[in-house]
Every structure is written in C-alpha cells, then in structure tokens.
Amino acid sequence: MKLKTLLICIAVLVVLILTPFYLKTYGVHLLTTWLIFIIATMGLNLTIGYAGQKSLGQAAFFGIGAYTVAIFLKLGLSFWIGLPVGALICFFAGVLLGFPALRVQTIYLAFATLGFNTAVWLIMRNEEWLTGGTFGMNNVPRPTLLDFNLDNNRNYYFIVLAVTLVMGLLLWGLIKSPWGKSFTALRDNPIRAESLGIHVRNYTLMSFAIGAGYAGIAGGLYASLVQFIDPSLFTVGSSIMMYLMVVVGGPGYFLGPLLGSAVGVVLPEWLRFAQAWYLFIFGTAVILLMIWLPDGLLSIPERIRARKLAKEASDARARDAKRMQEQTTNGEATA
Amino acid sequence: MSGLATGSIYALAALGFTLLWQASGTINFAQGEFVMLPAFVMIIFMQMDISFIGSVALTCIVAVIVLGWLFKRGLVDPLFKYGMMPIVVATIGLSIAMRNGVRAGYSAQPLNFPSIFPADLYHIAGVTISNSDIGTFVMALVLVLLTQTFITKTVTGRAMQAVAQNTESAAVLGINVPRMIFYTFAINALLAVAAALLVTPTYLAKFDMGESLGNKAFFAAIIGGFNNSNGALLGGLLVGVCENLAAAYISPAYKDAVALIIFMVVILFKPQGLLGRREERKV
Amino acid sequence: MSTHLNQRQPVLRVENLCKSYGAIQAVGGVSFEVMPGEIFGVIGPNGSGKTTLFNSMLGQITPNSGRIELNGQDVTRLGPLELNHLGVGRTFQTLQVFGKMSVRDNLIVAAQEHHGSMLSRIFAPTDSGLGDKADQLINLFNMGHVAHKKAGELSYGQQKLVDIAMAFMSEPALVLLDEPCAGVNPSLVGGISKLLKELNHKQGGSFVVIEHNMDFVMDLCHRIMVMVEGRVLAIGTPGEIRANKEVLEAYLGS
Numbered sequence: 001m002k003l004k005t006l007l008i009c010i011a012v013l014v015v016l017i018l019t020p021f022y023l024k025t026y027g028v029h030l031l032t033t034w035l036i037f038i039i040a041t042m043g044l045n046l047t048i049g050y051a052g053q054k055s056l057g058q059a060a061f062f063g064i065g066a067y068t069v070a071i072f073l074k075l076g077l078s079f080w081i082g083l084p085v086g087a088l089i090c091f092f093a094g095v096l097l098g099f100p101a102l103r104v105q106t107i108y109l110a111f112a113t114l115g116f117n118t119a120v121w122l123i124m125r126n127e128e129w130l131t132g133g134t135f136g137m138n139n140v141p142r143p144t145l146l147d148f149n150l151d152n153n154r155n156y157y158f159i160v161l162a163v164t165l166v167m168g169l170l171l172w173g174l175i176k177s178p179w180g181k182s183f184t185a186l187r188d189n190p191i192r193a194e195s196l197g198i199h200v201r202n203y204t205l206m207s208f209a210i211g212a213g214y215a216g217i218a219g220g221l222y223a224s225l226v227q228f229i230d231p232s233l234f235t236v237g238s239s240i241m242m243y244l245m246v247v248v249g250g251p252g253y254f255l256g257p258l259l260g261s262a263v264g265v266v267l268p269e270w271l272r273f274a275q276a277w278y279l280f281i282f283g284t285a286v287i288l289l290m291i292w293l294p295d296g297l298l299s300i301p302e303r304i305r306a307r308k309l310a311k312e313a314s315d316a317r318a319r320d321a322k323r324m325q326e327q328t329t330n331g332e333a334t335a
Numbered sequence: 336m337s338g339l340a341t342g343s344i345y346a347l348a349a350l351g352f353t354l355l356w357q358a359s360g361t362i363n364f365a366q367g368e369f370v371m372l373p374a375f376v377m378i379i380f381m382q383m384d385i386s387f388i389g390s391v392a393l394t395c396i397v398a399v400i401v402l403g404w405l406f407k408r409g410l411v412d413p414l415f416k417y418g419m420m421p422i423v424v425a426t427i428g429l430s431i432a433m434r435n436g437v438r439a440g441y442s443a444q445p446l447n448f449p450s451i452f453p454a455d456l457y458h459i460a461g462v463t464i465s466n467s468d469i470g471t472f473v474m475a476l477v478l479v480l481l482t483q484t485f486i487t488k489t490v491t492g493r494a495m496q497a498v499a500q501n502t503e504s505a506a507v508l509g510i511n512v513p514r515m516i517f518y519t520f521a522i523n524a525l526l527a528v529a530a531a532l533l534v535t536p537t538y539l540a541k542f543d544m545g546e547s548l549g550n551k552a553f554f555a556a557i558i559g560g561f562n563n564s565n566g567a568l569l570g571g572l573l574v575g576v577c578e579n580l581a582a583a584y585i586s587p588a589y590k591d592a593v594a595l596i597i598f599m600v601v602i603l604f605k606p607q608g609l610l611g612r613r614e615e616r617k618v
Numbered sequence: 619m620s621t622h623l624n625q626r627q628p629v630l631r632v633e634n635l636c637k638s639y640g641a642i643q644a645v646g647g648v649s650f651e652v653m654p655g656e657i658f659g660v661i662g663p664n665g666s667g668k669t670t671l672f673n674s675m676l677g678q679i680t681p682n683s684g685r686i687e688l689n690g691q692d693v694t695r696l697g698p699l700e701l702n703h704l705g706v707g708r709t710f711q712t713l714q715v716f717g718k719m720s721v722r723d724n725l726i727v728a729a730q731e732h733h734g735s736m737l738s739r740i741f742a743p744t745d746s747g748l749g750d751k752a753d754q755l756i757n758l759f760n761m762g763h764v765a766h767k768k769a770g771e772l773s774y775g776q777q778k779l780v781d782i783a784m785a786f787m788s789e790p791a792l793v794l795l796d797e798p799c800a801g802v803n804p805s806l807v808g809g810i811s812k813l814l815k816e817l818n819h820k821q822g823g824s825f826v827v828i829e830h831n832m833d834f835v836m837d838l839c840h841r842i843m844v845m846v847e848g849r850v851l852a853i854g855t856p857g858e859i860r861a862n863k864e865v866l867e868a869y870l871g872s
Contacts, residue, residue, distance in 0.1 A: 048420075054419075106419065107356075107362070107419070107561065108561075111557050111561075111602055112602055114598075114602075115598060115599045115602035115603065118595045118598065118599055119599050121595075122592060122595065122596070125592075236550075240364070240427055243423070243424070243427075244424045244427050244428075247420045247421065247423075247424040248424060251420060275439075276435075276438065276439035277435070277436075277439045277440075278435075279431055279432075279434075279435035279439075280431075280432050280435040280436040280438075280439055280440075282428075282431060282432075282435075283428045283429065283430070283431030283432025283433070283434075283435060283436075284428070284432045285428070286424065286425065286427065286428025286431070286432075287410065287425050287428040287429055287432060289428075290414060290421045290422075290424050290425035290428065291409075291410065291413050291414065291425065294413075294414050294417035294420075294421035295417065295421075
C-alpha cells in the first residue's frame with residue numbers, strides 16, 4: 001500500500017477513536033449509526049459495485065440480522081452467538097437470492113430483489129409470534145462483554161468500531177485476493193469471464209451471499225444500538241437508501257461506503273439547521289452530485305487525472321501544430 | 336367499481352413508467368411526485384384566479400417543460416451513458432427533493448381539489464358507484480388507448496417505437512432520436528397531469544400523495560410487464576381491483592399489502608411481468 | 619486403428635457438425651481434424667458459417683448433430699467454462715478485454731481460474747503466482763510500457779493484442795482465434811502473425827484461426843479449410859488452396 005494511503009488511514013483511525021470523547025450522546029449515537037451503515041453498504045458495494053449485480057433488497061438482510069439478534073437476546077442467549085447466526089442466515093438467504101440473478105438480467109433482477117425485500121418485510125409484519133409484528137421488538141439489551149458496560153454509548157461505539165474494522169479488513173483481503181479480479185471480470189464482461197474458466201455462477205452467488213452477510217452483521221449491531229426495532233426500518237425504501245449510499249460514495253471503490261454512508265446518515269442531520277427545507281436540500285444535493293459525479297464521490301481523483309491527461313495531450317498537439325506552422329513559414333521564407 | 340377507477344389511475348402512472356423505460360432505459364423513482372407536482376401547480380394557478388380549465392391548460396404546458404424537457408435535458412441526458420445506477424439514484428434524489436420542496440415551500444397540509452365530474456351516485460345491483468368512479472375509469476381508459484393509438488398508428492409514434500426498440504438503427508434511419516425521446520417524456524408529463532386531475536379530488540392534494548401512488552404504479556408496471564405498454568394498463572387495473580376487494584372482504588389494513596403480494600407472486604413465476612416479453616441475455 | 623506408427627492423435631476432431639436456425643442451415647456436415655501444434659486456418663466468404671462453427675465448438679451454441687472431440691474426449695455438449703478447464707482458449711471477434719483492469723491484471727485473471735478451487739483462491743496471493751507468466755507475455759507482445767495502464771485506455775490495436783495475449787495465458791492445447799486482425803492497422807498485422815508463430819513454437823498448442831486477410835492466413839497457417847454456405851469446400855496446405863480452382867470460383871464467382 002502506498003505510504004500516503006497508509007498515513008490517511010491512520011489519521012482517519014485516530015480521528016475515529018478520539019471523536020466520541022468530544023461528542024454528546026446524540027453525536028456518539030450518530031457516529032455509531034454511521035459505522036453500522038458502513039458495514040451494510042460495504043456488503044452492498046461488493047454485490048453491486050465490484051460484482052456488478054443489481055440488488056435493491058439489502059434492507060431485508062439488515063432486518064434479518066436485527067431480528068435474529070433481538071430474538072436471541074429475548075431468549076436469553078448471547079449476543080455474540082446471535083450475531084454470527086444472523087449473519088449466517090443472511091449468507092444462505094443471499095445465496096438463494098443469487099439464483100434469480102443467474103437467470104434474469106439487470107432491471108428484472110432489481111425487481112426480483114425488491115420482491116424478496118417485500119416478502120421478508122411482510123413476514124416481519126405479520127408473524128407476531130416471532131417478530132412482534134407491527135409492534136416490533138422493544139427493550140433489546142446491549143450485549144455483555146466481560147466487564148465492559150456496553151450500556152454506555154461510548155463503549156458500545158468502540159465495539160462497533162472494532163467490528164467495522166474487522167469486517168473492513170476481511171473485505172479488503174477478499175478484494176485483494178484473486179476473488180477481487182474474478183468479481184470485476186464478472187461485472188465487466190461475464191461472457192469473456194466464463195470463457196476464461198471463471199465460475200461466473202458461483203461468484204455471482206457469493207457476491208450476494210457475502211453482501212447479505214455483511215448486512216446481517218450490521219443489522220445485529222443496529223438492534224442493540226437502538227434497542228427497539230420494527231418492520232418499518234427494513235422496507236424497500238431503506239434498501240433504496242442503501243443503494244443510494246453505495247452509488248453516491250462510488251460503486252467499486254473500497255472506501256466508497258464510508259462517504260456514501262456519511263451522505264446518507266450524517267448529511268441529513270447536518271442539514272437540520274435548514275429546518276423544513278433540509279430534506280429538499282438533501283434531495284437536490286443528491287441530484288447535483290449524480291450529475292456532476294456519476295461514478296460517485298471517490299471518482300474525483302480519477303477525473304482530475306483524466307482531465308490532466310487530456311490537457312497534456314491537447315497542449316502537446318498545440319505545440320506540434322505551432323512547430324509545423326513555424327517550419328512552413330521558414331520554408332516559405334527560404335524558398 | 337371504484338377499484339377499477341383507482342386501478343386506472345395507477346395504470347396512467349404505470350404507463351408513463353413503461354414508456355420512459357422503453358424509450359430511454361430510465362427508471363423514474365420520482366414518478367409519483369410527477370403526479371403530485373401538477374396537482375399543486377394547478378392549485379397555485381387557481382389561487383391566482385385563473386379558471387379551472389385555464390389552470391389545467393397552463394399546467395400541461397408547465398408539466399411538459401419541467402417534467403418533460405427539463406427532466407430530460409438536466410438529468411437524463413448527462414447521465415445516460417453512465418448506465419442505470421446514477422439515473423436511478425438521481426431520480427431518488429429528485430423524488431425526495433420534490434416531495435420536501437412542496438412540503439416546505441408550499442404546504443404540509445392536505446388541500447382540496449375540484450373534481451371534473453359532477454358528484455352523483457348511482458346504485459346498481461346493490462353496489463354504489465359514483466360518477467367520478469365511472470368518469471375516472473372512462474377517462475383514463477380513453478387516455479391510455481389514445482396514447483397507444485398514437486404510438487402505434489401515427490408516424491411520430493412509430494418513430495418513437497423504433498427508438499425504443501433499437502436506438503442505433505433508428506438513428507441510422509434518420510429518425511431524430513433526441514426529439515422522439517423528448518416526445519416520450521412529454522407524453523409522460525401529460526399523463527401525469529391527467530392522473531393528478533383524476534386522483535386529487537378524492538384523495539386531496541398533499542405533498543406525500545406521490546409516495547404511495549408512485550410505489551403502486553411501479554409495482555403495477557412490473558406486474559403487467561415493464562416492456563409492454565398494455566401491461567401497464569393490465570397491471571394497474573389488477574392492482575386497483577384487488578386492493579378494493581381486499582379492503583372490502585379481508586381488512587382495510589391489508590390494502591397496501593395487496594400490490595406487494597401480487598407483485599411478489601408475479602416476480603416469482605414470471606419476472607418479466609404478465610404481458611412482458613422475455614429479454615434474453617445479450618451475448 | 620491406425621496403420622502408421624507415427625500417426626499422432628488429433629487434438630481436435632470435428633465430425634459431421636450440423637447447426638440449423640429454423641430453415642437455414644448455417645453449418646451442414648462439417649468434418650475436419652487439427653493435429654497437435656498445427657495452425658489451422660478457416661476461410662470463406664461472409665455467411666459461410668465460420669462463426670457458427672466456432673460458436674458450436676466453443677459451447678456457446680449447441681449443434682443439432684455431429685460430434686466434437688478434444689484429444690479423443692467427446693466435448694460436443696460442454697459449455698465454455700468446462701472447455702476452458704479442458705484446455706481450450708479463444709479470442710472474440712469484438713474486443714473483449716476488461717477495460718477497468720490494468721493490462722497485467724487482465725492477463726492474470728485470464729489464467730487464475732484454470733486450476734484450483736474457489737475456496738483456495740481466497741487465500742492465494744493477489745496474482746495467483748501468475749505474475750511472472752504475465753510479465754513474460756507482456757514482454758513478448760512488447761507492451762511493457764502500458765502494462766499498468768487500464769486496458770480500456772489503450773488504442774484499439776493494443777487492446778487487440780491484450781485480447782490475444784489473454785487467450786494464451788493458460789497455455790491451452792487448443793486456441794480458437796476469431797478474426798484476430800479485424801479492425802487492426804495493416805502495419806500491425808505482420809506483427810500479430812509473428813507473435814502467433816512464436817507462441818505456437820513456445821507453447822506448442824494448436825490454433826484454429828478464422829480470418830479474412832488472405833495474406834495473413836496463407837503466411838501463418840499450416841493447413842487451411844475453405845467453407846462455403848456451411849459446407850467444407852476444400853482442406854489443404856496454403857499452396858494447394860491457392861491453386862484450387864473451385865476455391866477461386868467460390869470467392870470470385872458467386
């Protein structure tokens with residue numbers, strides 16, 4: 001990794017560790033939410049950004065993870081078992097969701113994921129014996145970890161931060177491994193990829209499964225954060241927001257979810273000073289952002305580089321043209 | 336039945352959806368808001384003491400300019416070559432902006448809206464039907480059929496079809512592709528105005544009226560078949576009727592879930608919609 | 619039962635391959651063999667069924683009847699994935715590189731799934747140990763100066779070279795090249811011919827090449843098959859084909 005990138009990462013880490021000490025409860029809560037959504041959108045980024053699939057159902061997995069943890073805690077079982085179990089359920093559900101992806105394309109795949117999200121939401125809403133139906137589940141406790149008091153929001157933040165870092169490093173490792181290239185090949189040219197021996201089917205399923213698993217972990221952490229969950233948090237609308245976060249941050253860029261989640265979670269809060277207009281400004285900001293940077297916020301360095309290259313090329317052309325002109329005038333003069 | 340009436344409103348919005356998709360590959364998540372805005376624009380014009388008919392006419396013009404031309408040039412054209420993702424997200428942002436812009440800029444309260452039909456009720460075979468139900472259904476049907484006829488029978492319409500099916504060939508044939516696409520957007524805008532006229536009297540004008548309508552229309556379009564204009568009609572009517580039946584015989588709480596359930600069933604068995612054509616994986 | 623002691627088994631044997639689209643018979647009873655290390659050209663006027671033949675051989679479409687054998691094994695109904703693992707490589711008529719990856723990564727991904735399981739690949743190094751191989755090919759193709767650029771940023775001719783290089787990364791026993799010179803600057807055609815000859819020499823694989831550029835085909839191929847209207851008109855050495863009156867007629871006559 002380049003030295004510059006490493007320094008930036010360390011700087012960001014330091015900021016992340018120190019900031020909660022300067023914030024009040026609300027600020028810590030917001031920061032924790034941001035981290036949780038980073039995990040969820042990292043997973044979605046793998047599915048739609050790196051593997052080029054369409055998924056408008058991430059909130060369903062978020063919800064499955066949340067409800068699994070809530071149910072486990074209600075049954076008196078440990079959070080630390082509920083969390084991986086939720087992730088595993090999501091993983092296998094993600095594989096299931098990947099199957100339509102093998103058969104239908106683009107927009108119809110998006111619809112299928114919407115259908116999935118809807119199905120899960122309906123189950124959440126109606127199966128009162130399991131999920132509390134529309135009343136949701138309240139009094140979800142914080143997890144217990146040794147002697148730490150995780151009811152303290154700052155402590156819980158650090159736990160979430162640790163999980164986020166672990167998930168991030170795991171994803172980084174995956175992207176750097178040959179899997180990363182296989183996903184990209186699958187995204188950019190699945191026909192060629194298959195003729196090169198890449199198991200396009202399996203990688204497609206995996207992209208959904210892993211993305212789902214990440215959302216499951218995020219959901220579990222979220223349940224204990226807000227301590228009250230109901231189906232309205234996991235609608236198609238939420239999936240669409242997560243999709244927005246990935247696209248705005250930059251699909252296929254590793255750190256895209258950081259920025260995207262910031263836009264989706266933190267930005268609306270910052271805009272509250274504008275009172276009634278804050279969502280209007282948010283919506284307009286999203287539109288302008290997309291028009292200006294269709295490849296997401298993290299495409300800025302690339303655009304600057306492309307513009308620089310284009311300028312160098314046109315400068316070179318101008319120089320050549322000028323030189324040719326001088327040569328011909330000299331030629332004429334001497335002729 | 337009023338189910339048909341509601342359904343035909345969904346059909347109008349859904350038709351716009353499918354037209355936009357076919358012509359430009361755009362999924363417009365702001366379609367519901369596209370219906371909401373004309374409603375408010377008409378109210379504003381009427382508050383300026385312009386006659387109802389005049390307001391409608393003016394709104395049509397405004398809609399074509401803003402929801403048609405401005406939308407196309409400002410949002411769709413620049414993002415077109417970047418694929419579906421940026422456009423989808425931009426329309427999401429647009430729907431948020433429109434919804435909250437109206438809420439903050441005009442009113443968060445529901446407002447009254449005049450109906451174009453006289454308020455009579457008929458009692459036939461034990462069922463109560465209102466004049467506006469019939470009128471809505473008939474008018475929507477007429478509009479949908481009109482649009483269909485325009486597209487299939489006129490030269491311009493056929494050119495639009497050509498553009499929708501194969502943009503490159505159409506361009507080679509000398510068809511003015513951008514203009515054809517604009518016409519599609521313009522028709523969508525006008526259909527939205529019509530939908531506003533039909534739905535607002537009953538459900539009142541409110542900044543979030545677009546949300547549920549847009550969702551239902553979206554599902555209706557998918558149910559009917561996203562690449563088939565007739566599908567929009569079928570999907571819309573199906574959803575409208577089933578919703579009403581569910582509300583009457585099962586429970587009103589389930590009304591919203593109906594569209595979702597039908598949607599899911601269709602997606603499972605026929606993802607391209609009831610009337611949709613299978614789109615093959617392109618080699 | 620062979621009667622010649624020296625007869626090698628053909629790498630590819632196609633027997634009576636037929637493929638029809640409705641009433642149109644694109645390929646009608648084509649049979650030929652390709653020996654190990656041989657460069658086998660396929661030429662014919664447009665519409666003679668060459669691409670359909672290719673696509674059938676590559677598992678992209680299923681033939682109506684006939685048999686395709688790879689080193690004696692029946693591969694008629696296998697798809698592109700299985701064929702790749704059995705040692706078949708190909709290039710496409712239209713450019714098919716991975717534009718957002720660097721040239722070097724394009725080459726690495728072209729061979730990384732040839733062996734091993736998906737699970738093991740999670741723990742493998744980034745280049746799957748193929749870095750040296752990729753560098754070798756990059757040097758052979760004279761692309762050292764663009765190796766780290768994104769493939770999509772290169773010129774058409776350069777991308778075509780990447781495309782070809784990708785097919786050779788896994789050292790396949792059989793490579794099918796679909797019009798490798800299409801759209802390429804005429805000055806580069808000789809270079810491609812030289813590269814293919816070198817790869818043939820180095821890796822020892824057999825090639826089947828569709829091309830319209832006659833000079834290229836005559837110079838490069840050991841044997842050539844002429845197809846007309848879905849059938850085989852002639853198979854022979856370049857010299858034989860050039861002298862074949864029927865072939866001349868087929869190209870100039872109709």
